[in-house]
Amino acid sequence: MSKEEVPQHRPQSNMSETGHFTETSDVPPVMVSGEHDLLRTLIDHLPDLIYIKDRDGRFIACNLANAQIKGYASPQELVGKSTFDTDPPELAERYRAHDLQVMRSGQPLLNHEEPVVDARGVTRWFSTTKVPWRDARGNIVGVIGISRDITEWKRMEAALRESEEHFRLLVENLVDAAWIRTRQPDGSLPVTYVNPAYERIFGISAHEACWSDDTWSSLIHPDDRPRVLEALHAFLEGRSPLYNVEYRIRRRDGSELWIWARAVPLHDVQSRLVRVVGITQDITERKHAVEALATERNLLRALIDHMPDAVFIKDPEGRYLLNNLASARLHGLASPDEAIGKSTFDLNPPELAERYRADDLWVIQSGQPIFDREEPIMYADGSVHWHATTKVPWRDAQGNIVGIIGIGRDITLWKETLAAREEQLHFEHLLADIFARFVAPPQHDFDQQICQMLGFVGDHMQVDCITLLEFSSDSQLSMVYRWTATDVAPPPFNPSPERYPYTFERLQRGEVVRFSHPDQLPDEAAIDRENFCAAGDRSFLAVPFCSGGKLLGSISLSCSHSERTWSDELVQRLTLLGQVFLTALARWRADRALRESERRFRLMADLTYDWELWVAPDGSIVYTSPSCQRITGYTPAEIIQDPDLVNRIIHPEDRERFAAHLERAPVPGDVQSVELRIIRRDGEVRWLGRVCQPIYAEDGSWLGWRVSNRDITERKRAEAAQEELQAQLLQAQKMEAIGRLTAGIAHDFNNLLTVMNGFAELLKTSLSPDQPSRAYADRILSAGRRAAELVSKLTAFSRRQAMQMRVLNLNDILANNEAMLRQ
Structure with a gap:
């Protein structure tokens, strides 16, 4: 209904001219003046906004709170104004619509939340109730409204909603399962809420988890179910103050998890349990980690006890707190426990103990580790071994140094191996040097280079003399190379089978001859012993080189100042060196022969x-x-x-x-x-x-x-000349054949001309001079004579006769033949 459709009944005002509530004729006549003043005072001092509007939306009455929020000092200043005069247009439209709704429907508008802009422009929220105002006859003559400021409540409500949303997000996104049990009127405490993590961990829906424990209890491992249910019932019944239990569950997909459940009780003012809030955590990985840690700890202890390295832990005073079996045994103890409480001075010689203690103190005071410190260790049997010891500071959870952790590895064999390896490297360098020098040996003075290389070997092996013997193909001694140390006076040396029969016999059989003193030679080597002593050889080693059962050479070492034991490893190295020397000699001789052969070949080719x-x-x-x-x-x-x-x-x-x-x-x-x-x-x-x-x-x-x-230039020229002569001969033969043919033809033709000329003469003589035919006969005779001359020339050509040269007059020749030519 529009504004005009509302019946315009002018109400009889029950308000005074001041805008306060007053009596009218429509008000019951019985009203005590004191009660009226008391009611007016109460309404004016209420914080709620109270007002009465007529059907046109003008304020008929209001209390002080309503006037002040509109920016007026007293209620009477608001009387007669409409909401369009006091509020923003968009809010005034909303308020007017609500007023019309109440007046048209006759139904009240209860606790409607709406914004109100006060005189300062601040928006506040009010809960408004509007009821129709009726006169004595029951006609609706306006609206009575009351609005309560709920701005603070709205703020608190928004904060509460935000807090609840945060709590919900927190619980809904927990990794752990959260659940709540709530007491019901029948006294039971079923699960009334579970978060998504609960569904994920247990593999069941929230519907299955709530209001019944059957699904949950069926998932508990059979071996753990009695214990878990008893712990839960004891907690819910108040027999136990805590619910803290670890158990296993078997999910529907067959997987098995370890669960840790904890809960706290919530009581009302009568100390009755009304709610239980619980957290259930999947501790499968932690359980596995604990089991792995326990296994690892056992394995680590077994590993430490069975390690060959000595492992120990000492306190700041140097007393052993832990050590392994290897550490105990090197000190002569039967078990590691016997060393507990003892100090390094109780287990080691004083001079070594002082050294070890100084290292311990340095690590504790500096906080820095010592890595692989090589130090001597005296074992219980009195032998001295070398250990590579590492010591690091041992710290507690707060980072304080509470001792040292040490590990010592026996490196005695390693040091011996390293020394042997260094010796092997020196030998390999020597061998490589010799190889390098023999790769391109000098063409001359190669014997001098052999002796120089023998000197390198002698210096490396620390001997006084080294001898290289070379044998011919029939095992006869062919060459001797010898080097002697500078501080040794070389005695006369004659290595022959007569002076050393025992040695040469063994070498011929491919056996090594060695002794640390000549007295070690057998009785059958008496001649050799005498000559060795005469040569000043106190220790001797000779290694043969054989091929196909034939002795190719030998290399020997000797010492004149000391006795020396010759190891098998030295024999192997000497064998290798001897082969290198003999190979170099053989190669040098082969190269020399090759160079000589090449020289002869080149000389022949060059010539x-x-x-x-x-x-x-x-x-x-x-x-x-x-x-x-x-x-x-x-x-x-x-x-x-x-x-x-x-x-x-x-x-x-x-x-x-x-x-x-x-x-x-x-x-x-x-x-x-x-x-x-x-x-x-x-x-x-x-x-x-x-x-x-x-x-x-x-x-x-x-x-x-x-x-x-x-x-072949001259040959080619001779062949060309020969071809030219051959051509000339062929031409001559051709000309000779032509001459013979010409002679035969000329002879026959001459016979014919003789007949022709004879008859022409007869014909001429038979004719008178005045006859014309006589001229013809003359011409016939002239032609016959010329033909005879031609035949004579052919005969001369065929016989190679000398030609008689004469001058010819061509005019005469042409004149003689003019008549014939004209015909």
Whole structure:
């Protein structure tokens, strides 16, 4: 209904002119004046906003609180104004709509929350109740409203909602399961809430978990179920103040988890248990970790006790708190417990104990560890071993140093091995040095280098003398190399089978001969003993080198100042050295023979008249004889440095044939030959006869081409001259045949001319001079005479007769033949 549709009944005001509530004729006549004042005072001093509006929305009455919130000093200032005069338009529209709703429906609007903007512009929240105002006849003549300021309550409500939301988010996102049991009217305490983590851990829904313990209890491991249920009932019944239990569950997917459940009780004012809040945590990983830690601890103790290293822990006073079996045994104790409480001075010699204690104090005072300190340890049997000891500070949970932790490893064998390894490295360096020097031995004074290398070996092995013997193929001593230390006066030395028969016999059999003193030699070696003593050899070692049962050589060491024991390892090293020396000697002799052979071959190749070449598979020139300069005009160095020069000097007309010659694949035993021309440096063209043959190594690999070039220019010239003479002879023979033919023809033709000329003479004589036919006869005779002359010339040519030269007049010849020519 619109504003105009509301019946305009003017109410009889029961308010005074001041805007306070007053009596009207519609008000019951019985009203005590004191009660009226008391009621007015009460309403004016209420904090709630109280007001009455007429049907047009104008204020008829209000209390002081309502006037002040609108910015008026007294209620009468608000009387007659509407809400559109006192509130923002959008709020005034809302208030007016609510007023109309109450007046139209006749139903009150109870506790409606709405914003109100006070005179300062601050928005506050009020809970408003509006009821229809009726006159004595029951007609609705306006609205009575009362609004309570709930701004603080709204703030508290929002804060509470925010707190509840935070709590909900916290509980809903807990990793652990949260659950709540709430007392019901029947006295039971079922689970009424579980968070999502509960569903995830137990693998059941919230519906299954709440209001019944059947599903939960069925998941408890059978071995743990009685204990867990008893603990829960004792807690809920008040027989136990705490609920703190660990147990296993078997989930529906077959997996098994360890659970730790804890709960706290909540009591009302009568100390009755009304609620239980619990947390259940999945401790499977922790349980496994604890079990693994216990296993690891046991394994660690077993490992420590069975370690070969000595492990110990000492307090700040140096007393043993823990040690392992190895530490106890090196001190002669039967078990590690016997060392507990003892100090290092109780178990070690004083000088060593002082040393160990100084290290302990340094670690404790500095807080720094000592790593792998090499120190001597005296074992219970009196032997001294070397240990690599590490000591680190032992700290408590607060980081305070409360002792030291130490571990000592017996490195005696390692040190001995290291010393042996260093000795082996020195020997390998010596061997490498000898190898390097023998790789390119000098062509001369190689014997001197052998003695120098023997000196290196003698210095390394700390001996006074070293001797290398070399035997021929028939096992006869062929060469002796000997080195003697500078501080030893070498006595006369004659290593022969006659002076040392026992030693040479053993060497021939491939046996090692060694002694630390000549007296160790057997009685059968009396001659050897006497000569060893004469030579001043107090200790001696000789190692033979045999191949195919034949003695190739030997190397021996001797000491004249001290007695020495020769180890098998030294024998092995000496064997290796001797083989190196003998191999170097054999190689040097082979190289020397090869160089001599090469020298002879090169000398022979250099002196050959032909131009010899060795062409490698890649086309490079390995060798060219000096004859190349005589044949080509180019030096051997130029040919080797520029292999393509061989191709460039080929005559252009022969290069295609030469290329085909080069492209032929090498075939064992195949010899290729070709004749071609070259152009020398000076431009002269020479003929070469080129012969190529593939060269192969012993393993069958192709090494290239052996090429022999021979200068055949003179031969080619002789062949050309011979061909020219042959042509002349053939021509002569042809001419002779023609002459014979010409002679026969001339003879026969001359006979015919004789007949013709004779009859022509007869014909001429039979004719008178005035007859025309006589001229014809003359011509016939003239032609016959010329034919006779021609026959005479042919006869002269065939017989090679000398020609008689004469001058001819061509005019006469033409005049004589004019008539014939004209006809």
